[in-house]
Amino acid sequence: MNVAVRIDDLDRDILNALMTDARVPYAEMAKRFNVSPATVHVRVEKMRASQIITGTEVIVNPKLLGYDVCCFIGINLYAARDYHSALEKLNQLDEVVEAYYTTGAYNIFVKLMCHSIEELQHVLINKLQAIKEVQSTETLISLQNPINRNVKP
Amino acid sequence: MNVAVRIDDLDRDILNALMTDARVPYAEMAKRFNVSPATVHVRVEKMRASQIITGTEVIVNPKLLGYDVCCFIGINLYAARDYHSALEKLNQLDEVVEAYYTTGAYNIFVKLMCHSIEELQHVLINKLQAIKEVQSTETLISLQNPINRNVKP
């Protein structure tokens, strides 16, 4: 099992800053938190080494790339044991951006991004429901995403 | 309405690289894509200006910060019109990391991160269900998140 890594207030401050903007200069954080740039550097390296920080990425606006439709889909399999093979096939669909193994009403829960409702329909019928392990699906269309943030360190 | 912005293959390549690692040097991308570093710079600036790229962030491992429980919660309101006031209250809960306005079975759909099942129970009862606009909730616990990526540019 994973266990939480100990981090202090300075780590937390740095992490918060980097979670808002991964390219803030160390010197700026240093000034803000009253330490030297090198100290910031050391802390970031430590958090990288301990895998608290696993990478960086640019934040893109999916709408401007033409992805207008976002939805969640609950998937039921004929047999729960087919989880792995179903997942492998889901992984090959670019439209599937997130997948969760869940308890409760569904076996797998996925988040899907499409260019249009027509594409969603196509993906649902010809890709998702074409997976032989899939028994049924339930779709939840998102019209808006008013909250989207990270956990508080 | 938003409309997709025109980007060419080079933009797409750069975007892909930056979506994997926001700190890859321009010079390296330049070599990889056979253009000059300055061109990469110009393209990135263009995509920033057109809001395709809205920022950068470090990717953190929530488990190592102690967030062991991830779940989705479908929320039903007494009245759909209370959406805004309910959302405002949800926004004040740090545990709520995403919220979606959805069609179908629920009025609001949220993603929640907690330190433990006990904390989840506490948040559910004392925070979420304490919101007066909330009629009922349905919880979906995620045990694993095998796919988590971005849309393909």
Place this chain on the structure above:
DNA sequence: CATGAAAATGCGAAGGG
């Protein structure tokens, strides 16, 4: 944890195809 210097990177002007 700070200092300071060396190396790497980002940035933008000016000119060429």
Place this chain on the structure above:
DNA sequence: CCCTTCGCATTTTCATG
């Protein structure tokens, strides 16, 4: 018009105290 070359400014990185 887009791309490149080039030089300066900023930032990262690391050895040392």
